[in-house]
Amino acid sequence: MDLNNLTIAATRSAIADRKISASQLVQDFYGKIEAEDGEIHAFLTLSKERAENQAAKVDALLNQGAPLPRLAGVPVAIKDVMCTRGLRTTAGSKILEKFIPPYDCTAVARLEAEGAIILGKLNCDEFAMGSSNENSAYGPVHNPVDKTRVPGGSSGGSAAAVAAGMAVATLGSDTGGSIRQPASFCGVVGLMPTYGRVSRYGLIAFASSLDHIGPLAHTAEDAAIMLSVIAGHDPMDSTSANVPVPDYVSEMKKPVRGMKLGIPKEYFGEGLDAEVRSGVEAAIQQLASQGAEIIPISLPHTSYAVPTYYVIATAEASANLARFDGVRYGYRSQKSQSLAQMYRNSRDEGFGAEVKRRIMLGTYALSSGYYDAYYLKAQKVRTLLARDFEQAFQKVDAIVTPTAPTAAFKIGEKSDDPLAMYLADIYTVTADLVGIPGISVPCGQTKTGLPIGLQILGKHFDEGTVLRVAQAVEQL
Amino acid sequence: MRITEKDVLYVADLANLELTDQERQRMVKDLDSILTYIDTLNGLNTDNVTPMAQISASASEKTPWREDSLRPSLPHKEAMANAPATDGDFFKVPKVIER
Numbered sequence: 001m002d003l004n005n006l007t008i009a010a011t012r013s014a015i016a017d018r019k020i021s022a023s024q025l026v027q028d029f030y031g032k033i034e035a036e037d038g039e040i041h042a043f044l045t046l047s048k049e050r051a052e053n054q055a056a057k058v059d060a061l062l063n064q065g066a067p068l069p070r071l072a073g074v075p076v077a078i079k080d081v082m083c084t085r086g087l088r089t090t091a092g093s094k095i096l097e098k099f100i101p102p103y104d105c106t107a108v109a110r111l112e113a114e115g116a117i118i119l120g121k122l123n124c125d126e127f128a129m130g131s132s133n134e135n136s137a138y139g140p141v142h143n144p145v146d147k148t149r150v151p152g153g154s155s156g157g158s159a160a161a162v163a164a165g166m167a168v169a170t171l172g173s174d175t176g177g178s179i180r181q182p183a184s185f186c187g188v189v190g191l192m193p194t195y196g197r198v199s200r201y202g203l204i205a206f207a208s209s210l211d212h213i214g215p216l217a218h219t220a221e222d223a224a225i226m227l228s229v230i231a232g233h234d235p236m237d238s239t240s241a242n243v244p245v246p247d248y249v250s251e252m253k254k255p256v257r258g259m260k261l262g263i264p265k266e267y268f269g270e271g272l273d274a275e276v277r278s279g280v281e282a283a284i285q286q287l288a289s290q291g292a293e294i295i296p297i298s299l300p301h302t303s304y305a306v307p308t309y310y311v312i313a314t315a316e317a318s319a320n321l322a323r324f325d326g327v328r329y330g331y332r333s334q335k336s337q338s339l340a341q342m343y344r345n346s347r348d349e350g351f352g353a354e355v356k357r358r359i360m361l362g363t364y365a366l367s368s369g370y371y372d373a374y375y376l377k378a379q380k381v382r383t384l385l386a387r388d389f390e391q392a393f394q395k396v397d398a399i400v401t402p403t404a405p406t407a408a409f410k411i412g413e414k415s416d417d418p419l420a421m422y423l424a425d426i427y428t429v430t431a432d433l434v435g436i437p438g439i440s441v442p443c444g445q446t447k448t449g450l451p452i453g454l455q456i457l458g459k460h461f462d463e464g465t466v467l468r469v470a471q472a473v474e475q476l
Numbered sequence: 477m478r479i480t481e482k483d484v485l486y487v488a489d490l491a492n493l494e495l496t497d498q499e500r501q502r503m504v505k506d507l508d509s510i511l512t513y514i515d516t517l518n519g520l521n522t523d524n525v526t527p528m529a530q531i532s533a534s535a536s537e538k539t540p541w542r543e544d545s546l547r548p549s550l551p552h553k554e555a556m557a558n559a560p561a562t563d564g565d566f567f568k569v570p571k572v573i574e575r
Binding site for chain 1: 483484486487488490491492493494495496499502503506507509510511513514515516517518520522525526527528529531538539540541542550554555557558559560561567569570571572
């Protein structure tokens with residue numbers, strides 16, 4: 001069985017029709033991971049026993065003639081920021097090198113309840129802080145399309161595993177673009193749902209008003225299926241919304257004829273690579289020829305989004321990461337005599353450079369005398385950014401932009417310049433700040449064969465529309 | 477430069493981070509350039525704008541409170557299992573009070 005580009009529907013029907021057993025499929029995927037992941041480094045931990053047990057359960061269901069659940073036998077993998085009971089979860093950090101969670105993340109539990117098979121845990125930037133996956137304490141991920149290039153970040157392993165055919169679909173997390181930007185760089189589909197659509201119970205927190213869990217997959221349909229399974233209210237997460245989950249697959253299949261698509265001029269200005277621009281513009285032309293109405297719009301505060309994001313995200317991170325103190329779990333420095341010194345040494349030895357930089361920036365922004373100038377100011381600008389979108393969505397059904405200003409860059413190219421790295425998220429951060437859903441879908445390649453990503457942004461809880469446009473782009 | 481080594485030491489202290497000399501010098505430079513970029517926000521008048529403290533759309537009806545009822549918690553042994561040092565019942569830390 002060819003594992004490259006294997007969709008959820010194809011996997012499920014191969015198992016239902018007994019072309020392959022779930023147990024054999026799991027062995028085939030581990031064979032592929034062993035053969036190919038040495039050069040890509042998408043996986044940090046494999047969960048063979050858990051996968052084999054789950055596959056045996058699916059095979060037993062089939063033998064009993066019982067109805068198969070929605071993801072029966074579908075091999076998936078999970079970004080290593082989501083807790084998995086009994087299975088090491090590192091957040092890409094040395095500080096959690098030996099952490100074995102005592103419970104499962106809700107999104108992971110929901111996948112397994114529908115018959116999905118967890119192959120293992122995926123590499124990512126430390127605590128999901130980064131845009132290239134170079135901030136992992138366990139070494140970078142290499143882009144399967146060109147191994148000298150980054151896969152994007154922070155869900156670099158999640159995007160690379162799908163692109164290389166080492167998992168049918170994966171879960172990632174998105175705080176400033178961490179699902180959509182790596183999806184764009186690796187040529188796969190990545191969906192960030194509305195804030196509150198998917199429970200974050202069991203997600204290791206980075207910035208709580210910005211963190212989202214979402215799927216990466218080969219197709220918009222697979223992303224829709226994954227979202228249908230993981231979405232919905234969870235009493236264990238007080239920010240998860242009690243909003244009914246629609247049938248995303250049938251929503252997605254409606255035509256785009258008559259839809260109003262907004263094209264914000266601020267996303268096509270200076271800094272946008274010429275090849276990315278022409279790839280996205282060509283796709284927009286095609287959407288117009290399918291009967292979508294293309295409407296030029298303005299989101300006037302766009303240039304303020306990245307600085308706003310780096311105040312709010314780092315302030316929240318500085319609070320969330322205060323829990324790592326070497327007492328209850330995680331790394332403890334052995335060279336300290338006093339409690340205070342133990343905290344400081346454990347954190348200094350356990351955290352990497354980018355995490356420390358963000359803790360410092362966030363602590364500074366919240367410190368006495370600076371709170372109003374930075375944090376409060378950023379919260380006000382966040383309101384202005386939300387108003388930009390409220391006004392735009394009075395005129396259009398969805399907004400179409402590039403996902404990232406460039407295609408995948410070289411490993412090492414930006415790793416010494418934090419500010420240049422932050423600008424890789426220039427088109428993605430705003431959706432996180434505003435809480436609206438966004439998807440990245442492949443739309444062609446550069447001359448050297450690097451994938452280009454197109455981003456679709458929608459109204460709160462309107463993932464159906466976002467997926468519908470994504471499906472249309474996919475079929476161009 | 478607006479950020480000095482003294483500022484970095486003060487903030488590192490608040491954040492419970494022990495930074496090496498080399499890390500401290502790098503941090504002065506990095507924080508300075510990032511904060512200069514963040515200062516572009518000052519070009520925007522936000523006098524009559526309400527700060528966004530809640531991101532959830534119509535939060536009250538869509539994110540209901542749960543019942544404040546008893547439910548099983550994590551067993552003691554499992555909760556302690558990841559601790560770097562315990563005596564079986566309690567977390568062990570370096571001595572806090574001298575006597």
